[in-house]
Amino acid sequence: MSAEISEKFDLKTLFHQYRRGSHKDYDLFLNILSDLQTKSEDLRVYLRTIKDNVTELSREFEDLVAVLLKLDWASRDVCVVREYQSLLLGLVCAHTYYLRASLRMLVKYFSPPIVKSDTEEVSDEIRQRQEAVFLNVHMVLKAILDSVPMSSTILMPLLHDLFPYIGKPVFVQECFVRNLLQITSYLPNGRQKILELITDRMLKLDDIEQDLTRDLDNRDGSTYDKKCSDKPMTHREANILDVCMQLTLTYISNVCYSKGECDWEATKKLYREMLLVFDRLILPTHASCHVQFILFYLCSTKTPICEGFIDYLWKKVQNPNTESVFRQAAVGYIGSLLARAMFVPVSTVTACLDLMCQWVHLYLDSTSEDVVNADVNHHGPFYCVCQAVFYVFVFRSKEIFETKKGHKWAESLNFQRIVTSRLNPLRICLPVIVKTFSSITRMHQLAFCDTIIERNKRCILPVTSNGLGSSSVVTTLDSYFPFDPYLLNRSGRFIIPLYREYQGCIEEDQELSNDEDDFLPDESSSTVEPQSVSLGKTPTDFLHYGISPGFKHVQDIT
Template identity: 45%
Template structure:
């Protein structure tokens, strides 16, 4: 039988141990200077002989996978795609290597620029356009491979995980990889949850390396330098670098959530519900157990803002976690912190929802105090979820008190909560909860004659909490996950739905006999390393919102 093309004849000689023509062909294909027309001929020859390219031709396949084919003419692109499809459909042994090579194309090589005035890693519009065109070609090939080789779906996700760029890589590399992974979810929706989980895990690595206190401190330094107070010629700090990367990636996550849940500007409800269920799974698995993050959790804040049913479902899910004694205490405390922060901060949460949820939390807290009547005094170690519920109630009540008392039955409802009974219980939540929350709550409840806390607070200031022998914890701390958002680029997705603390509703504290403690809320407070909930206490207060959990969980001091 006559050879179908010259390369088939070359393969015939190769099988007879004559490698000269074969090696010459491989070198020709690998030559970056080869013309498009000549490359098309070579690729067509390989396509026609795909069935003959068995395990003995790994070197040739390796050369093909390293080709910079996306930047060439459309004829080369189409022929390369056809050739590679023929090879992997016949020889699945090359499938993993092919997918790995395609995934690596999601990380464009940033070639050094010639101009000294151009910063390293600078990407021009022309470069970005070329990269995006190349990404389109890669996705076309991956999508087709997924259709004709079913087993490729099982290989793709592990390869995405293994090849994800390290968080120290250039922000443009991080951005390109994320955008391409999100693009995969449009033609491979069954991988969406796994891809979102991977992306969120990676973003959390940046989030935890850019804590709130460090961001505020870096901004303060920038302001000082701009005002001429300091004249420092220093390189960009790692915190600023991580913050910039985090901000860019958060923009893409918000944009993706918007695009998934909306079609032609309208909310696509069924698709949104499916996406919400996937994100709730990721939230419980990845976000909820992470206590040092400041921003990634806002993707849930943004998602549930689309419709009140989502917000109600999220609150219900969190409340079930809080009530479940089989869930670890740390997760229960974190869940109720999310509840309190969402109820206080979200503009889309109605006051009716706030009152209904606070009422549920108070009923649970009262029931808990009845079951712990034998307790002699406060015990942070054994009753962490209880104190978290109390603190969230105090926080939300103080934050939304103006709206509560503006309702027709607001005062009557507030009296029905029986705050006095709770604060006088032997568990003594006023002793354990954060001082600024306690002060604000005490001031408001005193004004409306709902509870009288001052005497209890004074007694607590003269005593100390007992310390469990297995723990060095002497006070209770938690954080409110939806404290003010600090990333400038992505803030536009959060700001329209976000409630800042209204300082005009602050109540004057007329109590006497206490030392004025205004200064303690502006002093640096070190973060605690020995608490069940790892805190994000910072050393600076965000000047844009005194409810920020910088040196406190959020209330402007009242005294």
């Protein structure tokens, strides 16, 4: 059919012939619609004709609707795009049973048919062409969401089902995530679910590969440079995660900041939504390595956000009805945030240490005197809080002692009672934390841990659990500090400026006096001067324990 013929074309007559059993002209019309060689002007006329008769498109003509939904319309001329958008909107408004198929077709456009491998750069021309396609799709999707109330309910499961597989090229993953975030601009009520969907996918990427760090550009043993870089990650899954994190952090920045100033109302709303995502997905995920930095960055936007996040975590720790594993994870987040975040002032650190130490002392007061051995199984949250206190104090001690009343305040924490208690936290906490904490507290005469540490090394007693007579040896706390060094390149530009690396010294092991009651070293004993090192410059940054199943140390700390 030419454009001249199609101007006189009567679709109602065609439908009438089809109902009477004459399918020839109807089938010819379907072939013309699906023919890629059909001229844009002819296609525009056909689409307008169908739009004028959209009420006739009952289930009887599903094959015609199927052809329409398979048309590659979004990259055609503007006249065709406008006619198609108008037709599609009229179709789903008149016949809601076509809504799911129509939305599915639109969502599929968010995953461009790129066949290039991850090693090939996508040209600017392709990117611009795809951006034009995405714009056309978003225009009609927004119109449908505004016009059909039930469309958002149907859209969310489709976004989940059509999320590209991890094996798809990086550009495809990038386009889909970018378009999901774009949807939130005209579907604000669906933002939380969209953020939850993106976060869930990133957590899977964060956990997919067991040997990621082997490809972190330091395979020759050289130190890892934490400077921001636009260089793609060598490891494929890490590269996808890096791109997704960059898009997410850019989105958060655009929402929270307007003309360089924080938009408080928008930031609060986004924080509440991300907190729900954190509670449902991030907190229960064991040893993720990078995704939790979304909350880290969000906390940097405004002090009340950071304080609110810490308060939320501390309430979980204090709640005895919360499962022990979640209480311990929450303590890890508190300790890691206080230690690593440059934007957390020392006043907040001291206030949090006050709270945690007060809780520790109350816990010791309520502990039965019959307890004579350290037991991680029964006192896990207690040991995690103690370790968080030691960890934060090690990181922030220099700032604390630079304050006017820093030393007097530190004395009020009564570290000596904690370390000498029957529960013996020095025995359970990680040795490198214990050793460094011992060095700092000894230097400032806040606590004397060396004799206890030596006794713990020599004395590993079995403990009985469950009253069944089965014994187990006390083990080191299974620790997790989530905000340990950020290893992704492109998204790192949001994190590195806010991130504190430990600068200090680790004291070498030295022989202590055999007299366990003597806390002072013998004058004749030889001591080794603390070895001054720049800690935190490599993936084996001091106290680097946030190891995802997909991320492991390049070398062990000794």
